[in-house]
Amino acid sequence: MKLLMSIINFRKLRIYQLVLIIQVCVVITAQGQQFYFKGDRNKDAMPFLQVKNLIIIPLYLNNKGPYNFILDTGVGPLIITDPSLIDSIGIKVSRTIKISGLGSGNEIEAYISNDVSAQLGKSYIDNIPTAILKRDIFGLSNYLGTKVYGLLGYYFFKSFVVELRYSTKRLLFKHPNSGGKIKGERIPIEISSYKPYTNITIENPEYGKAEIKMLIDNGASHAISLERLNEKPFPVPAASIKANLGVGMSGPIDGNIGRVSALKIGSFAMKNVLASYPKYDDVAAKVLLKDRNGNLGADILSRFNVIFDYADNSMYLRKNSQFKRPFEHDMSGIELYLEDGQIRRYFISRIEPGSPAENAGVLVDDEIITIHFTPAASFKLDDINNLFKSVEGKTIILSIRRNDELVLKVFKLKQRI
Template structure:
């Protein structure tokens, strides 16, 4: 579950859409507000209100405009107006997609409000990423919010703090590392260091909170940035204009000044998927959610600085999906369950005094309940699941002898990240027929 949502990196090509003159203002005397967020697949999902409608948005440093997905009834529900049609390109090899550029929308994030917000409503029924997350996702916001505040991201408490720059006071932090950010088309970059084949290589990386992987690197033989001997080809996520594929591997170290992470997951996307996003020639890759979540951050666009303070997740090992299965929530299915609230009562049989009574269930009552349906949407070639005989389109009924309706999508996917040799038993439905498969998780990077 820690990859597919590179789906979101998708919108990184909204580079040439210009600046908005609108501004967020915090409507309280403190000049600051805290917002609780959900952390799903290493991604920050925040509540956002647009024209009076409450929605869920991805907070993404990798985009420079606010986007809303048009699987909603955009014009009626949100009353979006003052529109013009544009076409956008992004990750993937498909055609440009249609969008509506809309002005003068009212957008609220906690106590922060912008009464003249530009939105880009994407017209593509396939750009609905909620099934891959197993949670609602209606759009993406990035630069428009970050430019107006000092933003603290506390991954430990899952709180986002927005503060007016003039009201923000930096506290002394001896354990922190602060770096200067450089901007290219409103997107933040920092210089870091990777260690590949015992060689330390300085790299310029996009800070990308909208990606769920750990690192992306762009291969460059002249710099020594290339694949190790151990890797596998995989689906990396959905781009704005198509699917993104590449290779997954690991690097020895990744360093942000004095903070060093070891045996870090890395993805090398296919060059054909990067044509419309790698316009910044100095860029060597991206730092995404699986690295960022290991720190609590202070992001200050106006002073071009970012502060890292490692948290309790810093030392967690980097895992990956060892099954080869990618799931999504594919509608609902009817599940037959016992209704324990139903029972007939009567005298205990044989009791003459009628002083002792008990409950006698004369018939078992069942009810049909709608539960999420999970289907396989990607299956890695030569993975344990594919070798066992599973196929794209299979619906999961149970895993390890427990019905899938007991689990969220994230809980099921997490089972595929366990240690190698873990036994997985799956019952699926294919063409209306239940079938059982057994396989063992494999870690190709294990020494």
């Protein structure tokens, strides 16, 4: 049967801008697979690392590890993005498939395996359906500043009642029949093709008020992506900027970044929410996306403590301390990637046209040496990105290396959306 998998585009520092859907023709021979506890245990809890709104957890594979994986409601099978794990943990692959995705370009190849066992905390799963990319096209580690090997999704979420406690960076999970009252406002969800969907309401001058169906994707760092409305391109607001939304499975994806004036999920209302509008021909026109209008990402979900109960078709939301934080886009125009060796090295992968960085003469491939005269290597990647979207009018001082010369660049952050 056909297995739809949602994979995030992490390359070019636009993880929060777009969720990709790819179609993999996989025959899954054991549909009943799920995580389980040994003995009398019925629940577990563990800390997680949160980077760019994403949840990174330590996963053991074939009794080796731990390996950092992103916990992601938007994916079906286990996805390994680093093919070196095939040899290091002894994966037996059954066959090779071709994957076509969003954007323009050629297909890529992946291996399929049902030979992988996994352990997360005190939970286990045997023979989890797995796709292993033949080459790491996403560059998760360069984007997140920590080594990441892939994504874990549906088979974990379907096995337990799962709480993502963003306020304390804790993951809690228990058997659905273990009892106890679930706290929060219940939001009905639909599980379709291994992924959860819900309805939200948005409002903007271009189309008024609209109720739309969204993929719930905590593995996408953005707030929302709007792809199609009434079988047509989603209306792009006048106050938007053109953007490179990343590199998909099949090549680059262009679009716009704007805002919706109001968003409501359940009884929770938000204003001036950032939204990405991918180019229709590259994304929304794809036949696989006709069951939805877009996706709801972690810049929304991380403002709550979230509980998923797939067995009851439910998601529960409770506001946390981050609920009222403003939705801010990068104000510098700089996209970074990290080369993480003995010393962190930060390079500029893209400059947005008309941005403060472009106007100051910052160029692609420049290496940032210091930030405010402090060595760049002393900053985490997340810290730099947070600085670049911190306060409009803030002065940024960079020393950069270009062709073996040091150059000083100074500019002020500017809100462009």
